[in-house]
Amino acid sequence: MTQRNIGDEIIQGLEGALQYLDGNPKGTVAHTVQVPATVDVKSIRERSGLSQDKFAARYGFAVSALRDWEQGRRSPDRTARFLLTVIAKNPRAVEEALAD
Known part of the structure; x- marks a missing residue:
């Protein structure tokens, strides 16, 4: 079992949010x-x-x-x-x- 790295998850989420705001929602998940x-x-x-x-x-x-x-x-x-x-x-x- 791999250990979660909350910092990496936060960064990944922020990068997805920026992509979404730039009009590229592909691969992003809205919550x-x-x-x-x-x-x-x-x-x-x-x-x-x-x-x-x-x-x-x-x-x-x-x-x-x-x-x-x-x-x-x-x-x-x-x-x-x-x-x-x-x-x-x-x-x-x-x-x-x-x-x-």
Whole structure:
């Protein structure tokens, strides 16, 4: 069994997207992404075992935004909900994609 390389898969997907935008859809696959209307930010963070400060730093969120989301003062926008959903399902994929 070969090991998946998420970085190569991301690059391949981006190259396909560029081909599609250039009017060459041959060989590209279009996917529909369903982003949940709400996410339980506190639960996702707590499952990670990270403090608010460490979670925010690891995934690129402002600590103040994370606190507001967890305390119900604000809701994450669509992009943040998308990222939080991926973190909840496969945090390693996000960490690998964001690694230096």
